[in-house]
Amino acid sequence: MHDIRAIRENPAAFDAALARRGDAGVSSDILALDEARRAKIQQAEAAQAAQNKAAKEIGAAKAKGDNETFERLRAEVAEKKAQVAALQTEAKELDAKQTDMLARIANLPADDVPDGADEDDNVEVNRWGTPPELDFAAKEHFEIAGVAQAMDFETAAKTSGARFVFLKGGVARIHRALAQFMVDTHVDENGLTEMQTPVLVRDEAMYGTDKLPKFGDDSYQTTNGWWLVPTSEVTLTYSVAGDVLEAAELPIRMTAHTQCFRSEAGSAGRDTSGMLRQHQFEKVEMVSITHPDESDAEQKRMLRCAEGLLEKLGVPYRTVVLCTGDMGFGARRTFDIEAWLPGQNTYREISSVSTTGAFQARRMNARFRPADGGKPEFVHSLNGSGLAVGRCLIAVLENGQQADGSVILPEVLGPYLKGKLTLTADGDLV
Template sequence: MHDIRAVRADPAAFDAALARRGMASASAELLRLDDLRVEATRIVQAAQTTRNELSRQIGAAMKAGDAATAERLKESVKAAMDAAAAATPDLHEQARDALLATLPNRLDPDVPDGADESANVVQHVHGTPRAFAFAPKQHFEIGEALGLMAFDTAAKLAGARFTVLKGALARLERALGQWMITLHTEEHGYTEATVPYLVNDATMYGTGQLPKFGEDLFRTNDGRWLIPTAEVPLTNFAAREILDPGALPIRLTALTPCFRSEAGAAGRDTRGMLRQHQFQKVELVSVTAPDASDAEHERMTRCAERVLTELGLTWRRVLLCAGDTGFGSTKTYDLEVWLPGQQAWREISSCSNCRDFQARRMEARFRPTGGKGTEFVHTLNGSGVAVGRALIAVLETFQEEDGSVTVPEVLRPWMGGVERIARG
C-alpha cells in the first residue's frame, strides 16, 4: 500500500514509478478521491462545530422561553447534520484505498528497466553445467522410468498439475525439505514456525494477494484461502503489532505445502512437476527496521544460495527488471538452477525486499530507539528453496546413463545412508 501523502507530495514521480511497470498514471484519480475525502471531512467537522454552537444557543433560547427561536435553531442543526450525513468521507476514503490496493510497489532505482524477463540481469553464475556422456533426460522421464513418479495416478485422484511420488523419490523430497529447514534454523538463525494452511481475507490482503490476485488462489466454501506460500502467514505475524526495536530483525521459516490455481499458466509446463497446484516449499521471512532491509535482502539471498551450492547444483543469481518484478516487491533476486534435461535455466527461488509496502497494509510498526512515535517495519521474503524444483534439479543433474540417480552427499544422512536411487 502506498502513502497518499507521498502521492500528493510528488504526483509526477508516483506516475513515473507506475510507468516503469508499464502502468497508466493513477495520481490524478487518487488525488481526486482524496480531495473528496478532505472536503467531506471538512463538511462533517463544520457541521459538528455548528451543532455545538447552536446547541448552546438553543439552550439559551429555551431558558429565555423563546420556543420559536429554539425551533428555528433546531432546524439549522438538522440541516447541518443532514449535510454531514451526505458528505460520506468514509466512502471516499474506501474508494481511494481500494484503488491504492491495486497498485504495485515502487521499484528501487537500481532495478533495470524492461518489459519482461528478457531484460533481467545475470549477476553471478556458480558452477559449470555437468558434461554428460549421454543425452540427459528430463525429470519426469527419469521418475517414470524408476517407477517412482506417477502422473496418471495423480490425475485420477485430483486432475492435472498434481504428482504422486513413491518410495525413494518420496523420501528424497522429504529429505530435501527436512535438510533445508534444519540448515536455515541451525546455521542461518531463522526460527521455525508451524502455520495455518488456511487463512482469512485480512491475512491475504496484508501481503498483497488480495484483492488483485484472487483468481490465482484456492478458496474454501467457508471463505478461507489456501496459502500460496508460507510468506502469507509468516509475514502476518507482525500484522497490527507495534514491535520493540530490540525485537528486530525477526527471521522466520516454515516448510509447508503451497497451493496455486496457476490460472495464467494454461499450456505452460504441462509435463512434469515444474508448475503444480500443490507443492512443498521452505519459506524465509524477515521483518526489519527500515535501515536494515537492504543488508537483510543480501543476507537472505545468500542463505538460499547456500542450499543450491551444498546440493552441488549449477545456479545463477538474476536481478529482475521492472516488468518482471512482483507486485509487492521493490527489488527481487531470482535464483535459477540449470536443468540438464531441459537444457535451460529455471527459477528455483525468489528473494524480495518489500520495504514498507506490506507493513502499511498490515499496520505493522515498531518504536525506533530514541525516537518518538512509531514507524512501519520493512518486510522481506524468499524461497529457501522450492522443494519440488530442488528435486527436479537433483534428478536431472545427478542422473546416470543406466537411469539411476546419485543422491547428493548432504542428503544421504536424511536418506538413511542411501547413495543411489535405482529401479527396484
C-alpha cells in the same frame, strides 16, 4: 500499499516510478479522489460545528421562553445532524474507493532495479557451478528410469485432475529429505526460527501481504471464506500485523515448511509435463521483518542463504536481478535463483528473494518503536524461497542422472536417507 502523503508531495515522481514498471500514471485520479474525500470531511466538520453551536443556543432560547427561536434552532440542529451523517457517509465511501485504488497499484521499484519489459531484460549477477557434461542424452526428471515409476501423474489426475502428482517410494523419501535438509540448514546455520503455520488464512492476511484484492484468482478459497496459502510468506509476514515492535527485536527471521496452493491462473499450456508447475506443492519459505535501514543488507543475506543450499547440493545455478517489467506486484527488488536442469538444457527458477520495503507493513499496520523513543515507523518485510522443494527435487534428479537410469544423490542428504545415496533404475534407494 502506498502512502497518500508521498503521492501528494510528489505526484510526478510517483508516476515516473510506476512508468518504469510499464504502468500508466494514476496520481491525478488518486489525488482527485483524495481532494473530494478531504472536502467532504471538511464540510462534515463545518456542519458538525454549526450543529454544536445551535445546540448550545437552544438552551438559552428555552430559558428565555423564546419559543420561536427555540423551534428554529431545534430544526437547524436536526438538519445539521442529517447533513453531518450524509457527508460522513460520502467521505467513507470515497475513502474506501481511494483505499481500493491504492491497494491495486504495484510497489515502486528501487532505484537500482534495471529497467526492462520482461524476463529477457533480467540481469545476471552471479553464476555458480558447472553444468554436468553427460555422455548420453539428458532426460527430464519424469523420463529418468528410476524416477518414472515413482512419479505417478495418472493416479493424481484420477483423484485430483491435472497439475498434481503422487510421489512414491524412494522419490517421495528424497523429496522429504530435501525439505528437512533445508529447514535444518536455515535453523542451525542461517539463524532463522522454525515456525509451523496454518495453511488456511482469512481475507485480512491475504490483503496484508498484497495477495488481495488484485490476485484473488491466483489462489483457492474455501466455501466458508478461508484462503489456502500460496506460500507461507502470508502467515509468517502477517504474524506481526498490528504490532508495534521494539527496535531491539529486529530483525525477526523465520522459516517454515508448508504445503502451498496456487490456481496457476493464466499459465495454461506452460510446463504441462512433469511436476515443474503444480497446483499443490511444498516450499520452505524465509521471511524477515527488519528495520528500514537494514532491509537491503537483509535481502542480500537471505539471497546467500538460498544460494548456499544449492551449493551444498552441488546444483549449478545462476542468480539474476529482475527488471522492472518482470517483478512481482509487491516487490521493490527481486533476485531470482535459477537452477540448471539438464533435461531442459536451461536454467529454471527455483527461488525468488524479494524486499517489499514498507509496502506490506503499511497494509497490515506493522510498526516498530525507534530506539530513541520517537514516533512508531513501519517495518520492512522481505520474503524468499529457501527453496521450492519440488523444483529442487527436479534439479537434484536431473543433475545426478546416470546413463543406466539411476541417480546419484548429493552427499549432504546422507544423514536424511540413512546413507543411501543412489536411486537405482528400479526406483530403490541403496
